[in-house]
Amino acid sequence: MTTPASLPVGTKIRYGGDYNPEQWPREVWDADSRAFDLARIETLTLGVFDWAQLQPAEDRYDFTQLDAVVDHVEASGRQYVLATSTGALPPWLARRHPEVNRTDFEGRRHRYGQRHNACPSSPVFQRLSAALAGRIAARYAGRRGLVAWHVGNEYGGACYCDLCAAAFRARLRERYGTLDRLNAAWNATFWSHTFTDWEEVEVPNALTEHWRGPDHTAFQGITLDYLRFTSDAMRQNFRDEKAAIREHDATTPVTTNFMGMYRPLDYHRWADDLDFASWDNYPPGMREHARMALTHDLMRGLKQGAPFWVMEQTPSTTASRDVNPLKRPGVLRLWSWQSVAHGADAVLYFQMRQSRGACEKYHGAVLDHAGRTDTRTFTEVAALGAELEQLGDAVLGARTPARVALLFDWDSWWASEITDGLNRHVKYPQVVMAYHRALWQAGADLDVVAVTADLSRYDVVVAPLLHLVKGDVAERLAAVAARGGTVLTSCLSGRVDEDDNAFLTDVPGPLAPLVGLRVEETDSQPPGVVNRVRLDGLDGVVSEAGLVFELPVTEGAEVLGTYTDDFYAGRPAVTRHRHGDGEAWYVATLLDDAGTAAVVRAVLARHDLLGPYADVEDLECAVRVRDGQRTAFLLNHRTDAVEVPAHANGTDLLTGRRITAGERLRFEATDVVVLREDAADT
Amino acid sequence: MTTPASLPVGTKIRYGGDYNPEQWPREVWDADSRAFDLARIETLTLGVFDWAQLQPAEDRYDFTQLDAVVDHVEASGRQYVLATSTGALPPWLARRHPEVNRTDFEGRRHRYGQRHNACPSSPVFQRLSAALAGRIAARYAGRRGLVAWHVGNEYGGACYCDLCAAAFRARLRERYGTLDRLNAAWNATFWSHTFTDWEEVEVPNALTEHWRGPDHTAFQGITLDYLRFTSDAMRQNFRDEKAAIREHDATTPVTTNFMGMYRPLDYHRWADDLDFASWDNYPPGMREHARMALTHDLMRGLKQGAPFWVMEQTPSTTASRDVNPLKRPGVLRLWSWQSVAHGADAVLYFQMRQSRGACEKYHGAVLDHAGRTDTRTFTEVAALGAELEQLGDAVLGARTPARVALLFDWDSWWASEITDGLNRHVKYPQVVMAYHRALWQAGADLDVVAVTADLSRYDVVVAPLLHLVKGDVAERLAAVAARGGTVLTSCLSGRVDEDDNAFLTDVPGPLAPLVGLRVEETDSQPPGVVNRVRLDGLDGVVSEAGLVFELPVTEGAEVLGTYTDDFYAGRPAVTRHRHGDGEAWYVATLLDDAGTAAVVRAVLARHDLLGPYADVEDLECAVRVRDGQRTAFLLNHRTDAVEVPAHANGTDLLTGRRITAGERLRFEATDVVVLREDAADT
């Protein structure tokens, strides 16, 4: 078994979740324990929001109850992830040190309330949160049930207080050194913004550079730097707590729970600080299997493909949405196996028992308010527990054999969504998801990686909407093509440098030589306005394009598709450019799914990367490999049954049934097969 | 004539309304008086917004003009309701004592403007408003024209200032006694909210527990307590002024004008403090006859069924809406008679003369800017005045003979609309209105009462969306069924206790034994998603249900309707449970009008409570009874004519015409018949 050193050691996919016995009388604990046994739950997350309990006053700590909880959990033979409890401030702290409360985008200092409410720049918060983490580590390090540390919780949001302003200025000094360089980076001459003193810099919010909210700013450079500052400031909070833990515990892995495609934090900049990645999987809808595949891959990509944990998912419903539908029968199982298929070595829930009061009292839980074990939810949870137990360590530590990389870049996300002058209806994740969906449906195993990732292992690199081009990414993309690979990029790429200043060359800037064209003009149209693209180079598929229509002039590229309408009818919309032994494709507009699929499949076909079920919609096949052993997860996300020929010989690990390549496999809706493939030469 | 002691004495339905001669030169007053004579207007409301005039400085009062107005009104033979003028602050007060200005939900201290602008917790406001009320009472008590006192005006809104925070904390101390009980009530352990000092409690607003406005809170318990606090704080303002009046006038009835289904104030908690109920009837649309029937009944229910006053209605248009349509010909008459039919012993207008400037200058009035008496509006007002005069005292003090109670509960309204985790599209009044509409269309005379009301007099009790169950209401509902009555309740009932903590038993909590089932899961779906319910137990009616779909497991209840779609097809949606000599019905989803009607009519039919025109849509029949004499108001809310057989022998009090049971009565659109029914044995 090849678990990386940084991932908690185990013998099976971990199963369990957030547990808050401190909200309940002791008599409930034993009932819970019996229920957990029924469901094969062996890992609990403890103490996520216990600060007020653990430190009832600045000069007083009280571990009585947490001791009892930990003892109880260990006594029942379970293990635990222990949180540092700093995800929400205690009331006394907010009152005694008002500086710890955040100031919001509107410039309003908040008073006490909610959670995730600490100013990341507050020295008091920094000191006390690290102290608490240290105290907890000192007390519980080395306990036999402890498997990992969980720092804070779902870091996010932003603060705009004077402490943050000061810290922002300090960061700018560090980054730019001189005001001249700052003014150049921000193009400050525009609108008379030349700064003559660092103290003149204000945080970009509704009282300074912004109007109509966080996406409308007069100075993209300032806002972009503040987004980076905020991400880094919270990362430093994490690092401070981790350092405090490390003073008492040198080895237990440390993580924090991320949130997938979450705009405020650049997880790629955080990744090195985590010992392993974990995240909370709350998809925004009920038909989000493709999106979840992407987010799992994004999270896995944080640690060079090492397995990650699903730290939270709901067993039934969410609570925070306007509408909170039930997971349909089988969906919990299907999605849990999907997470394993994409690299999860733990499947945990929020939460074990439904909270009695406050805003999550109707959030789904393994055990409801009445504590029943005969509900559909509990029954499904327990059945999955049994399956995971049966799987054992079969895929623990196994990796995704990806030959395709999809680039994901927070800087491009931020830059493209805070800019004026393009089309406000274009959203970075939607564009990325469109390309991902095409890759995923075609059955390509893929990695989602940062622009700084090593691209040398991939045959295909897809970089949609790479708006901001920084570092040597242009060179490394060119190298992919040069050695025979294929690069695919799209409209609105190559527009600005790391400071969000436009390249003073033809669009797409440093990518122009690679794609063999220059974009002369960019038309924007409102949602609903369609221009068709005829892909004469791709079987004549006709795609409906929208929102953005770039008008390229080819400079070496071959035209594969052209616009059919408007004054640019006949002009190139999709191109391919030979570069070295490989190719660089450019899609100058936002194609519909059919068009995107045609482009993507042509690229994949060049490298023989289409999956075995590429033509069966919503039947997913994801593979994990360990020591050469391939395990294929076949997941039917359809709402109906489907029959397909098996793609390989092997054994279904969930049933023990032998499967022969070519035999008809029938999948009912939500069905899952975990196919341990026979070695290729059998 | 049986007028309760607390209602102003009179000899006919009072007619008149708000009059502000202080805005006009004296020459206008005489012209007004002549017009009022033409329209049989005999009761005027005076001095609603005269604070600045009556007290031009903190140490100076000036009654010169109010004296003149009162003299003038009395000289013309009219009576008046006298207001305490505290509905809007004078500018000097706001400037001299900034504390009297409210701090809004966003945490912003307001400066001077608008009306209903006083902080209810401000000692200065409390002192000066009571002082003014006392001064006015001292001066005008005992005047022959005085018929009632009108305290403040349309109490409402909320304040979030430091004075309110202090008063809130004081209230919490009183309610909970200890911080332990406070923390338990608020489930404070969740998200680290354990309070260790009363001073740590902040008011719940945009700077503390809330996001996305007043309905999204991290701690429902805190917000619920603040809603109660605000309602009570304003109620105390009312009580203070009333007490000041009572020092000078022991007997004249005191009221304030309510606003029907108005969320911010729990009128049930206010009701005891009013001598009689009055309210301002501004329906949100032009086809709101069913809603108005409900709101009239709700207002009548505040005082155990005693008649109430319509203190305001517009004779033609509103001014504050985005679109302000005219009342169509006949509508003013129809709606006025509807209010009488539901228990109004006064029909008053806002306002007598159209204001010259500011935001109500286009609000409809009996007299327009030109003072014309030949307009359609004035003509309709005068014609109605003549009819009311003709009716005389015929129904004064008469009561509604209701055998059906509809429960209305502000706590359930608040709790269900501020919670996360259900479906934000479910609005408490809409659910109540759906059941009311079914009852109303079926022609059942009904009372709308608090959950604390005496239920022993009713055959049927309908309790839609009784989300929060407090006190002994569950026991009293069970008693209704036990003695042979029928109880009907619906989805989302029985979820939380008085602190908004979930019951730790099966849903619907204390109501579960009565309805004979437990709700295992609750599905939510967005607007537009439909699941049909086949009511096999109710003539096979098929109803479209939406938004919320509970999945009950029966524990004794009989299944009358089942879902037809989705994974819960075939599972119970409507049930009936024998309980003692009676029944308890449960509707597990939100049915459409047809489904709700089928359920409601089956319940009414069991007690023979269907009205005579139940099958004629929008032909209302509402009854008032005094000393055994029934008067039926037949009101055609349709936009076309309809013919029906008369349900009883009697005399139309508006025309003097004899009507024989069974004879064909033709109602043109908006027609009204006031049928004094012959004794049943004739």
Add this chain to the structure above:
Amino acid sequence: MTTPASLPVGTKIRYGGDYNPEQWPREVWDADSRAFDLARIETLTLGVFDWAQLQPAEDRYDFTQLDAVVDHVEASGRQYVLATSTGALPPWLARRHPEVNRTDFEGRRHRYGQRHNACPSSPVFQRLSAALAGRIAARYAGRRGLVAWHVGNEYGGACYCDLCAAAFRARLRERYGTLDRLNAAWNATFWSHTFTDWEEVEVPNALTEHWRGPDHTAFQGITLDYLRFTSDAMRQNFRDEKAAIREHDATTPVTTNFMGMYRPLDYHRWADDLDFASWDNYPPGMREHARMALTHDLMRGLKQGAPFWVMEQTPSTTASRDVNPLKRPGVLRLWSWQSVAHGADAVLYFQMRQSRGACEKYHGAVLDHAGRTDTRTFTEVAALGAELEQLGDAVLGARTPARVALLFDWDSWWASEITDGLNRHVKYPQVVMAYHRALWQAGADLDVVAVTADLSRYDVVVAPLLHLVKGDVAERLAAVAARGGTVLTSCLSGRVDEDDNAFLTDVPGPLAPLVGLRVEETDSQPPGVVNRVRLDGLDGVVSEAGLVFELPVTEGAEVLGTYTDDFYAGRPAVTRHRHGDGEAWYVATLLDDAGTAAVVRAVLARHDLLGPYADVEDLECAVRVRDGQRTAFLLNHRTDAVEVPAHANGTDLLTGRRITAGERLRFEATDVVVLREDAADT
């Protein structure tokens, strides 16, 4: 050539635009210069946002770079408009004197950011802005390249700080003299607002009289006075800077760039202070030719019909919109010629070179980031430059021969959109545009003028939605009719006086005698509700009307159209009243385009004012006349070709081609003919 003294002297339509070489290294300047030569660009606007550069500290000015720029521009033979650079504050100023930052409508003092960010009432801003203007004037007055001064930039917005409050009170004292008059003007008795000290007056914003934003106010009078105050306060800023310039330069014309129909500023009150009018033409959509005709005419109307400048337009796309489409081929040329057709003697761009960073980096420019001169945009710009050069001085100073006046009134705009009680969906500019579109499509040359304008020169005066009637406009309108002209006005006119108090007479107040009717009631209905109007007096056209339905009672007027539906079917909707030798028309509702056109054409026909191409949709014919010489601009705004008979003999100045009256002229989409008409007797 008859250029008014106040307009910059020139020999051709000026061509060029905003140029910011300070954002670029010197090597770029020469490349720019060569490109400008290619495009016949001879006039550049310099220094619009250079404050931070020109005055790097309160006690230090630095003209080094501006000197270099000016030298460079002069050396290349070009002229320039020199700005005073006060459109955006430098950072040091905002930090050193926080009072210069605005306080917004929500009552929040802003910190440094964006542009147009100075409080107009700040003594520091007033002093330093005038000082800077004076310094610049002292340095550059008399330079050979200087053609005009450009004060500030796009004045607008509003401030609500304490300095503004004090200035507002001072203005009120000046306007009203006594508090009694103030209270009367504001109808302060309503809602207890009687002011007893000037200091009690607060600025009307979200913390005082407003709710739901700037259009919802409790006191229209206060808000109206604050709108006037704001407009005047910024106008005083302009005057201060102009006065500082005039200390050093007695003759060079001074302007500032206006923004067409821009609600915050009453440009009619500003007009006298400008030596010539200029404006920035950024229509909100791509099919706005009629709207632009109106806005050009409005701007021309500011200076009694004298030619104006288009100070800015984009050569390709905007940047600030959600969606920023390209100008289609030919559109830049078409719209530029349209501006000339309506009186522009300069056609300037924003901007010459695309900015590198910040929020306008994607705004269209003559030169893109790569500096190319082979783009479509540059090519079109250069071609237009050649055409303008060819035209020479042919129409310089020429005037529009209008016999129709369309009244435009900021007071009515403000009053009608901040009032309660009508219909919030009615927007003043939309109503004005509906009448304008009908006039424009009919081909009538027209002036758009203030209600204070001399009306004696017009045959037809159209006054839509003249809500607020002030001064002697009612008398002057009556005089138009009395002498044989035609007046046309519409619903919601004649409602309030200059203080926004309702006239205490029949509606439409002082206009009632002229139109010969009184409006008894006004019905409002939501968008989508239609009542048809049958125009029996106008060929039986049937028009769909919406939103507002006045019910007039004629008092002498002839009925031309009646409602067909609802309870007011058959009542008058369009009337005509003989008055003296002329007529006054009244349209009591908002007709659709067909109905409005029928009314407007009947009026025009009476005076024989229909244009030659009235029946060819979107083929515009606009005329300029100088010394009796008519030049007709024929502009095809259609998206297809059209053929028409020429209306006159003459010469196309763009091609030199002779055209004979009656010959078929074919216009491709966007085609333009500039027809110098032969004298009428040839």
